[in-house]
Each structure stands twice: as C-alpha cells, then as structure tokens.
Amino acid sequence: MTTTTARVRATADPTTTDPTTATDPARRRITARVRILLWLLLVMAVALIEVATTTRSFLMRDVDNRISRLLTQETGEFAGFEKRGGDPQTGQPFTSARRLLTVFLEQQNPDTDEELMGLVRGTDGVLRQLRQPSDISVALPLYRDSDAKRRIFDSPDPTGTLSRPEGEIRWAKVTVAHAGAKPDAAFVVAFHSERERERVNQVFRALLIISGVALLLTTGIAWVAAGRILRPVRVVRTAAAQITEQDLTRRIPVHGKDDIAALAETFNSMLDRLERGFAAQREFVDDAGHELRTPITIVRGHLEVMGDDPAERDETIRLVTDELDRMSRIVEDLLLLAKAERPDFVVPEPAQVAELTADVFVKARTLGDRDWRLVGVADVESELDFQRITQAMVQLAQNAVQHTVPGQTIRIGSRVVGPYIELYVADRGPGVQPADAEIIFERFRRGTARRGARASGAGLGLAIVKAIAEGHHGRVRLSETPGGGATFTLVLHASPAPEGQDT
Template sequence: MFRQRDVSLTDMSDRDTPPPQNQLRWRELWGEARTRILVWYVVILALTFGIAIPAFRQLLFARVDARVRQDMQGEVEDFRELLAGRVDLERLENNRIDDRDKAMAAEEQPSNYDEKALIRDLRVPTNEQEMKRFFEAYLKVEIPEDNIFLVTFVNGRFYESSPKALPKALKPNTALMRQWATQAEAIKGEQFSKSRDVNRLFYYVEPIKTNGKLLGTLAIVHSAEEHAEILEAVVAIAQVALAVLLIALLLVWFAAGRILQPLRELAITAQSISGTDLTQRIPVRGEGELAKLAAIFNEMMDRLESSFIIQRNFVNDAGHELRTPITIIRGYLELMASDPDDWQENLAIVMDELHRMSGFVDDLILLAQAERPNFLHLEIVDAALITQEIFERSQALANRNWQLEKVAKGKIVVDRQRIIQAIMHLVHNATQHTETTDQIVIGSKIYQGKVHFWVQDSGKGIDIENQQRIFDRFARVPGRPRSSEGAGLGLSIVKAITEAHKGKLTLDSQVGVGSTFTIVLPLETV
C-alpha cells in the first residue's frame, strides 16, 4: 500500500515539473503576434500561388490549344479547296509560312520543279495512282507549322508524311494510324499518348472518295509539345516564386517585429509597473493605431497613478481623522481611571468624539454607496416644499441673517432625502465660514428643463486656486482654521449626490465677497 502511494506521489511531482526552458521559449515564440502574422502571410500567399499558378497554366494551355486548332482548321480548309477543284499554288505556298520558311522550302524543292505538273497532279484524283500523285504534290506545296504533321494514307495503308520524321505515337503500326487509314468520314478529336516524346495529339482526318469508294485519307495532326514547354515554364516560375516567398518571409519577419515594437514596449512597461512605481510610460512615435494605443495606455496610466495617489491620500487622511478622536478617547478614559471625580465631564467628551467618529464613518459609507446603481430612490416631489423645508431646517443651525430668495414651482423627480442632505451640507458649510452678521441666502428655480438649488453666503470667499480642489475628499482651504466638526467630506458628499442625479455642482466665489454653491439637476433623472 505504501509503495503504491509513493508511486502516485512521484507521478504527481513529475506532473508538476515545469517544462524545459527551450520548450517555454518555443511556446513564447509561437504565441508572438509577428509569428501569427507570418503564419497568416504564408497561408495567404500559399493560397494565392496555389490558385494563380494552376490558373495561369490552364490559361496558357487554352490559348495554345485555340491557336493550334485555328492553324489546323486552316490546313483543313486549304485541303478542302483542293478537293473542290480550286487550286491556288501561291495561296498554298504563302498561307502560313514566313519569309525564312519560304526560303527553306524553296531549297528543299527539286530543281526540275514544274508548276504546270503540280497543278495537273493536284486535280481531284479518281484512282490510286492519281491519289498518290495528288498527295506528293500536296506535300510539296503545303508546308505545315511547327509540331503539325500531314500524314497521308492510300488504300488503307500509310503512304507519306510531312515532315517525314514522325514521333513514336504516329508510327504506321499504331492503332490510331490504322484507324485513320480506313476512316471514311471526316472527324476531329484529341488523343492522349503514353509516349515520352508526345503525350497529347490533336487531329483532323479528311477522307477522299470517288463514286463512294475511299481512295485515301489525310490526317492533320498536332503534337502538343507546347504543353510540356508551358509546364517547364510554370515550374520555373514556381521555383522563382518560392525563392521570392522565402526572401519575403524573412523581410516580413523583421518588418513585423519593427512595426510591433510598441507592443513589446507596452508589455515591458506593464511588467515594470508595481504598486510603488506607476511612473513608467511608453514613448509615442509617429501616428497610427500603435501610436494611438501607446498614447491611450499612457493616459490610462496617468489616471491610474492619479487614482492611486488619491487613494493613498484618502487612506492617510482617513487614518489621521480616526487617529485623533481615538487618541482623545484613550486619554480621557485613562483620566477617568485615575480621577473618577470628573467622570461625567470626561464621559461627555468621550461621547462627543464617538459621535464625531460615527458621523465620519457614515460619511465614508455614503461616499462608497454613491457608486452603486441602487444609491438613489427616486420619487416625484414638489420643488417648493423641498426648498421651504430646507430653509426652515437651516435657521436652527446658527444665528445668521437667513434669506429665502426664490422658490421653484413645479414637480421634479429626485431622491428627496439625498437632495435635502446635499443642500443641508452646503448650508452647514456656509455657517462654518460666516459670522453672526453675515447673510445666507437659500433659493431654487426651474429654468430650461433643469431645477437649480443654491446656497449663497457673504463670508470670506474662496480663491480661484482652491475652487476645484475643495470638492476632493478631506480637502480644506489653506489658512482656514480647522473646524471641530467634520473631516472635509461634506462637499465631496454633495458632489457625489449631485452626479448620481446626472447633475452638476457649480461654485461662484470671490475672496472677501462670499460664495454661491449651486446644484443643477434635470427635472427627470434617468
């Protein structure tokens, strides 16, 4: 039993052994983007050449075959003209031969060349002797194109051919030649041969009859040697294309590596990023998608770094805000233990600090909940009633010159409790930065499809440099005395509630004149 367990543990350890470094390198190389680009490039080019080369070959075959059939059809038409009794020696000699071929033909003709004799022999034959003279004269004046053979038969036997040298596929004893020798009807076709010198033949066979009796036949044959030449040319093209493809693949490999360099820099930068160092950035070069990607990544890192800084400051400020009341509570508890006579006064101070901590924690929870989709509970409310209620609550906060400037009239869709909470934070903030003789004005209005709630005071005002910063968490205006209540979260809460309603919070302030905070909300929050 123990031995069997040892084996299984060994198997597990072998299974957990990491793969060799070379194997990991090949996996990494195969997974690279430029490797995949190269593979797709090979596949596309292979498909392209795989389709283009056979199509090119077939196109050449078709054009050559069409030209050959045209030449052979010309030979057939000339021969039929002779059989019809229309003899034109000049046309026969000039039909399909160029000047060089004419000179060669003239040298090959006998010196006692007699035109009248040729015309006589080219008359329509009526017997075997005339048939032989007809073929002799015809082969003298009709010079075939390259790879075209004129083969004659008399009384079912091979007679003569032009040129005289025939390929093996056209030897007199072959089945095809025996068939042509006795062919009584005009036919055309093609024949595949197993011979090495000729693998394909195109032919026209024209019989010559007199009174229904077959005197002879003419076979006009073309050996498709051009096909072999085309195949050799296609093979050469394929070899050159393969060499070019290999060179192109090498160039594509380096070009892809060059193009994808920003992606590798992105990966290296991402690996170098840690919780303590978010300053790494990718250099942006040129334009295009990769440059845009690098710019977007840098912007994301800027936001991420900013978020980490805000989070770090938030943790530090939250720790500081909690440390202060905890220290106070600990000190007074120790004092109560050593001096029980003043326990009631000390207990009141402890309870006050606990109340302050409780409010601080509640504010943090509210800010966290503001990011949830179910943060608001919307309902239809009367804007005038909310304004009046806020004004009545505000007068109990402090002794100020309270004024109700304007009251909106109409229905709005908001979270009633959250809106009152946000405006009361603005009112409380105004009381902390004003004196007894200062004025605080509360008002609301509906204008251009939006409802406006504002709190205006005649206090110290806020300089331009701090007007945006005061909405951050734990933010305070430098040089202002620290309030015993709150932790600098009030305006952050107001902003969170306003943005949850798809609204905006604005500030209009001037040092020595006062500040006006305005909450602008849509009439119906979507």
C-alpha cells in the same frame, strides 16, 4: 479527512489544473510578429500558387484551341481541294485517291510540329503512305509509327487524340472513298503537342520561381514592417511589466494617429485611472488613520479612567458615544470621497433646477434658527444628479449655519449666467481669509477665521462639495458676500432641455 482536504486543495490550485496556465509558456514562444508573418506567407503562397496554376491552365487551353483550329483548317483545305480541284496534268477531276493526295501534299508547307500525309490501302490490304520528304524533331514521328497510322486510319472518328509512350498526337483526317464501299484512302493531319506543352510548363516553372523570390522578398519586408508596427505594442508590454503599485508614473510615448497610437493613449488613460485610484486609496488610508486616531485615543482614555460613580459613567458613555458618532460620520464621508473616483459617482438625469432649489431651501431651514431666504430660482431644466446636488447644497447650508449665529441671514438661490447654472448659499458670517480660500476645499483642512470653537466637523464637507461639482464637470466658487460673509457657488454647465420640452 486530511487526505480529502489535501485532494481538494490540489484540485483548487490553479497552477496544477488550469490548462491555460500550463500552455502559456508554449503559446508565448510564438510571438505576434511571427504569427503575422506566418499568416501573410500562407496567404501569399496560396495566392501565388493559384495565380501560377490558373495561368498554366489558360495557356494549356490556348494551346488546345490553337491545335484544334489548325487541324480544322488543314482538313477544311483538303476537303475544299477535293471538291473543287482538278488534276493539273489532265485538267479533269481526280480519278485516283493516290493522285489526289500526291498533288495536294506537294502544295503544302507544314508547321514545325505538324505532319501531313496520305494513307492509301492497296488491294492487298497493305497501308501505304504519301508524304513530303521532311523531318520532324520528335522521338517517334507518325510516319514511322505503323501501329499509330493503322489505328488512325481505322478509327471511325474524324478527329481524336492518340496517347503513346513516345508522346501524344492530336490528329484529324478526311477519308477518300473512290471505290465506294470502304474508304481506300485518307488525308491525315497530325500535330505533336509535347513542345507546345513544354513551353507552357516552362512558363509555369518560371512563374513558380518568380513567386518564390517574391515570397522571400515579401518575407523580409513583412518581418521589418511587422517589427516597426508592433514596436509600440512591445513598449506597452514592457511598460506593463515594469509598472508596480509603488510606481505608476511611467507613460508610453504616443506617435501618429493610427490604431497603435490609440492603444498607447488608451493604456496611458488606464494608467492615469490606476494612479488616481491608488492615490485615492492611499489618501483614504492615511486620512482615515490620521483622523480616526484622535477619537479612538479619546474613547480609550475615558474608558481606562472610568470609575464606579454612576454620574461619571454616564458622562463617559455620553462622551464615548459622541466620539463614536463622529468616527461614523468621518468613515461615511471618506467612503463618499472614495466613490468620487468612480465613473458612476454622478448619474445625470433631466431635473428642474427650480424644484431642486426649493427642496434645498425646505431642507436647510431645519438645520438651525437662521433668517432663511429663497432669493431666486432658475426656471430651467438641465442634466444633473438631483441627489448629489442636493447633498452638496445642504452641506453648504450646514457650513453656513456653523459660522453664523441665530437670526443671521442665509440666502439660497439659483440663476442662469450665460452657458452656466449657478446654485449658491450666501451667509452673513465672518467670511473666509484669502489665505484660506484654497485650503478649505482640501480634506481635513479648516480655515482660521471660519473654523474654531464652533467647528465640530472633520474638515470633509467642502471636499465633498468640490467632488460633487467636479463630478458634474463643474467647480465651486468662493466669493465675498456684499456687506460681509461668504458665498459658495456651484457653477455647472447648463445642458439643453430634451427636444420637445419647453423650459
């Protein structure tokens, strides 16, 4: 049994089984700044390599197209010369392929990497060449490569590419068949493309070097920029690490209007809510301990001295029950005030203010033998929490009952004043001293004139009314009733009626 329990506890221990916890230190070693930089470098490196590769591809395609145009131009010129030209010595058409090729080649001026030649096959089958006496700066020119010349001459294609260890040759030819059956001569144009391709490769390498330098510069700039951008995030992290339950006063300075500033504002708002929540919690504990200590002491004292006399026991039970009821009301009021810090404390809905005022009047009449009067209602519809406003108004009515005597007038009503809705309870009691006008809305505080032997509450009623009013983004106003007494008024913002409804 002990072994099984230990195994269960070990399994439930998050420090031994949670993979997230185990990997957190390793994950934290790579900061957000480094991750941003790595992603930026990866994207830029791929983009720059793609640009350089695409540029090389375009340049190579341009070289191939230019060579093709050159070969087409040269072979076209020879074909036109063969068709329309004549021997300058005789003035007649050429009768010999050798003579045709010799005259044409004498008139040509080949480019640097271009070779123009004539190939003539004699009666003995030997392939002889005709060319201008010029050199070409390649490892193995075509005019020195007998095997390459034979392969080009024997090829049935008019153009092609000859791959050799010494370098590639792009060629084109025009055959001359004066004997009839087989071509006994051919005009050949050969272009050595290595130099052109090497120029393209040099441009490609230069682009790679420039891209590398740009990548290094971007790395430095991005490192600095990422540090400046993420500096507020580090401030947020540091502040969060320094915040404790005992110190929630630290705030983050907000600069600018960007996303980081919005993050700082959100974090500060969260700290405000936490501070209010912890303050409310501490206040709740302090208030509960302070206010419940007296009834607990009373209950304990009566129980300790309770004798065997039935009458004494009945009186003690009555007193204990009364104190327990008072403690129950205090706890309920404290819980209600604690809920006032929650966003769902007030749930506004469309409500008829006239109906609400009438309901409050009907409920208040049962609180005591007073001259209750409904003096006016606001016939409007507004967005408010019907139950919470009713609770606040009934509490004000109960407060008025506690500070009046039977037969005195208590007036309840509602009205529209500009952009506000006012719901009020006015009594004819002793009123409130100016010095007490503020403190009576605090928890466990009572005014001197209106609180005394009659006051049996814990001093939470008006604090609850204030919390409900502030939950509606309104306030509680205390004023003197004409002729004597006090008037408590809930001042709320009048929201427009929903579209399509007549108020």
